[in-house]
Structures are given as C-alpha cells and as structure tokens.
Amino acid sequence: MTEAGAQRLDGTATAKTIRDEVARGVEALRARTGIVPGVSVVLVGENPASQVYVRGKEKAAREAGMASEIVRLDAGATETEILAAVANLDADPAVHGILVQLPLPRGFDAHRVIEAISPAKDVDGFHPVNAGRLLIGLPGFVPCTPAGVIQLLERHGIALAGKRAVVLGRSDVVGKPMAILLLRKDCTVTIAHSKTADLEAVCAEADLLVAAIGKPGFVRGRLIKRGATVVDVGMNTLTTEAEVRALFGDDPRRLATLREKGAVLCGDVHPKEAAARAAWLSPVPGGVGPMTIAMLLSNALEAARRAAGG
Numbered sequence: 008m009t010e011a012g013a014q015r016l017d018g019t020a021t022a023k024t025i026r027d028e029v030a031r032g033v034e035a036l037r038a039r040t041g042i043v044p045g046v047s048v049v050l051v052g053e054n055p056a057s058q059v060y061v062r063g064k065e066k067a068a069r070e071a072g073m074a075s076e077i078v079r080l081d082a083g084a085t086e087t088e089i090l091a092a093v094a095n096l097d098a099d100p101a102v103h104g105i106l107v108q109l110p111l112p113r114g115f116d117a118h119r120v121i122e123a124i125s126p127a128k129d130v131d132g133f134h135p136v137n138a139g140r141l142l143i144g145l146p147g148f149v150p151c152t153p154a155g156v157i158q159l160l161e162r163h164g165i166a167l168a169g170k171r172a173v174v175l176g177r178s179d180v181v182g183k184p185m186a187i188l189l190l191r192k193d194c195t196v197t198i199a200h201s202k203t204a205d206l207e208a209v210c211a212e213a214d215l216l217v218a219a220i221g222k223p224g225f226v227r228g229r230l231i232k233r234g235a236t237v238v239d240v241g242m243n244t245l246t247t248e249a250e251v252r253a254l255f256g257d258d259p260r261r262l263a264t265l266r267e268k269g270a271v272l273c274g275d276v277h278p279k280e281a282a283a284r285a286a287w288l289s290p291v292p293g294g295v296g297p298m299t300i301a302m303l304l305s306n307a308l309e310a311a312r313r314a315a316g317g
Contacts, residue, residue: 012282012283013237013281013282013283013284013285013286013287013288014163014286014287014288015287015288015289015290016159016160016163016236016238016287016288016289016290016294017163017290017293017294018155018159018289018290018293018294018295018296018297018298019293019297021158021159021162021163021297021298021301022155022297022298022300022301023297024162025158025298025301025302025304025305026067026070026071026300026301026304028305029071029301029304029305029308030070030071030072032308032312033071033072033073033308033311034072036308036311036312036315037072039315040315042311042314042315043072043073043074043101043311044072044073044074044103044104044307044308044310044311045073045074045075045076045099045101045102045103045104045311046064046068046073046074046075046076046102046103046104046105046106046130046307047075047076047077047078047096047099047102047104047105047106048061048064048065048075048076048077048078048106048107048108049078049080049089049092049093049096049105049106049107049108050077050078050079050080050108051080051081051082051084051089051107051108051111051112051115052080052081052082052111052112053081053082054110054112057108057110060108061077061108063300064106064300064303065077067300067301067303067304068304068307071304071308073304073307073308074101078092078096080092082112086115086116086119086120089107089111089115089120090119090120090123093105093107093120093123093124094123096128097123097124097125097128100314102128103128103130103307103310103311103314104128104130104303104306104307104310104311105124105125105128105129105130106130106131106303107120107121107124107131121133121134122134122135126147126148127310127313127314128310129148130148130151130303130306130307130310131148131150131151131303131306132147132148132149132150132151132154132184132306133150133179133180134148137149138179138184141184141187141188142187144191148306148309148310149184149188149302149306150180150181150184151298151299151300151302151303151306152180152181152185152219152240152295152298152299152302153181153184153185153188154188154302154305154306155295155298155299155301155302156185156188156217156238156240156295156298157188157189157192158298158301158302159238159289159294159295159298160215160236160238163287165215165236165287167189167192167193167194167215168192168193168194169193169194169195170194170195170214170215171194171195171197171212171213171214171215172186172189172194172195172196172197172213172214172215172216172217173196173197173198173199173209173210173212173213173215173216173217174186174189174196174197174198174199174217174219175199175200175210175216175217175218175219175220175226175275176198176199176200176217176218176219176220176221176240177198177200178219181219181240182198182200182219183198185217185219185240186198189215189217194215197209197213200220201220206230207229207230210226210230210231211229211230211231211232212232213231213232213235214232214235214236215235215236215237215238216230216231216232216235216236216237216238217238217240218237218238218239218240218241218274218275218276219240219241219275220241220275221241221243221275222241222243222275223241223243223245223250223254223273223274223275224253224254224273224274224275224276224277224278225241225275225276225277226239226275226276226277226281227277227280228277228280228281228283228284231280231281231284231285232284233284234284234285234286235284235285235286236285236286236287236288237276237281237285237287237288237289238289238294238295239274239275239276239281239288239289239290239291239294239295240274240275240295241273241274241275241276241291242272242274242291242292242296243272243273243274243275244270244271244272244273245265245270245271245272245273246265246269246270246271248262248265250271251265251271254273254277254278254279255271255273255278255279256279272291272292273291274289274290274291274294276288276291278290278291
C-alpha cells in the first residue's frame with residue numbers, strides 16, 4: 008500500500024520477475040543455438056546522468072547473461088564518427104541490440120543517428136520503421152517505457168478493456184506510443200498536453216491516468232478521479248528542502264536523502280494527494296523506471312532470437 012491507502016504498482020518486484028524470465032530465456036537460447044545476446048550502447052560525451060543510465064543498462068544486461076559493451080565517443084566527435092560507430096555495430100553479427108544514449112550533445116541530429124540503426128537491432132524501439140509497425144499493429148520493437156507500463160498494469164491484474172485512459176504528455180518516446188498501446192488494449196484514449204483546454208477536467212475523467220510530462224508534482228489530487236489507476240512516468244529531481252516538503256511533507260527519509268545526496272527523486276504526480284484518491288499508484292522511484300530496463304532486456308532477447316531464426 009502507498010502512504011494514504013492506494014495500492015502500489017510495484018515496478019521493482021515486477022521488473023525482477025521479468026528480468027528472471029529474460030535470464031532463463033538467454034540461457035535457453037545459448038543452450039539451443041550457442042548464441043549469446045549482445046547489447047551495445049553508444050555514449051557520446053560526458054553527461055553525468057547519461058553515464059549513470061548507461062552503466063545501469065550494461066550491468067542489467069550482464070546480470071541477464073548477455074554480452075554488453077559501451078562504445079564511448081567524446082563530445083567532440085563528429086556526426087560522421089557517430090554514424091560510423093553505429094555502422095560498425097550494425098555489421099557485427101554478435102551485436103543484436105544497439106542503443107544510442109540520448110540526449111546527444113547539442114548540435115547532433117538524433118533522428119539521423121537513430122535512423123542509421125537497423126530496425127532489427129533497434130531495441131529501444133525508436134526507429135521510424137518500428138514506430139510505423141507499432142502504429143498499424145505489426146510486430147516490431149516497442150519503446151521500453153510504454154511497454155513497461157503495460158506489463159506493470161497487466162501483471163497487477165488491472166483490467167484495461169473499455170477503460171477511459173488519459174495520457175498526459177505527447178512525446179515520441181512515451182506519450183504517443185503509450186496511447187497506441189492502450190488503444191490496442193481496447194481503452195478509449197485521450198492524449199492531453201500543455202495546450203489541452205480544461206486540462207483538469209479531462210484528466211479527472213480518466214479511469215487510467217498516465218503522467219509523462221516532466222513537471223515535478225504537476226498532477227494534483229483534483230486531476231485524479233477517485234478510484235483511478237495512476238501511473239507516474241516522471242523522473243525529476245528536487246534540490247531544496249522547500250521543494251521536498253511541498254511534495255512529501257516532513258518525510259524524514261526523503262529529507263535525510265536530500266541532506267546526504269543533495270537531491271530527491273520525484274515524479275510528475277503529487278504523491279500524497281494522488282495516494283488519497285487513486286486505487287492504484289506507481290511510486291517514484293520503484294515504479295516505471297525498473298520496468299524500462301526490464302523491457303529493454305526483453306527486446307534484446309527477442310532480437311537475438313530473431314537473428315537465430317526464431
């Protein structure tokens with residue numbers, strides 16, 4: 008249970024279950040074919056957050072029994088050098104999944120780099136071919152965060168068919184593919200955003216509200232229908248005591264984290280107000296974040312299986 012009674016959508020436990028399933032799949036593939044799934048990450052520059060994310064992806068892949076490497080390019084690398092690194096990985100039969108860590112340093116065309124990845128190795132699900140296949144319902148790689156949200160809901164027994172769903176956010180990485188996946192689960196879907204008229208009323212109609220806008224604590228209780236399921240995709244940092252208290256009150260654990268680490272993670276949903284109204288709520292951290300990594304591993308295993316002929 009969350010602090011005010013909403014049941015917890017436990018991404019940490021669910022992701023562990025999926026990662027265990029993937030590890031068993033990796034071992035079965037190796038035993039049957041001799042193939043070990045290989046995942047490579049292209050990291051450009053020294054962005055501290057990107058460094059942390061990439062190390063986490065590498066560690067998760069290795070724990071699942073996969074081969075993993077990080078291809079590091081300095082921030083002064085040219086687009087030609089980045090494209091060459093992608094081309095080398097694309098030509099390597101031992102590499103089944105290629106990720107380009109975003110954001111790229113200023114001045115690079117991320118779309119051009121992503122399009123250089125073979126759709127068959129695009130385990131992030133960002134390539135236009137995979138985006139198109141998702142739109143028309145063909146098999147392909149689905150972006151990991153929205154795929155993780157679907158798994159999180161289904162593995163907690165949340166019924167989706169016929170539900171009114173609102174996706175708050177319209178990004179290519181989360182909002183748009185999230186809406187398509189919910190449509191495929193027979194939800195009635197609205198995509199809401201900064202220009203939506205009467206945003207509060209739109210959100211408050213949702214049986215399922217998925218928040219992915221990158222604004223700390225933006226979704227207050229009045230935006231949440233009583234008894235709704237709320238999935239918080241946001242990952243933001245609070246760096247002042249006033250910010251932490253505004254969302255978490257006098258929570259000693261989070262205040263201690265602020266003193267020790269200088270920042271506290273939070274989502275797009277006001278945790279206390281949401282917990283007082285929602286029936287189900289995903290926490291931050293420990294909700295959608297772990298699911299994203301788990302689905303990346305699942306995609307990488309599927310890529311290796313396809314390369315092995317099924």
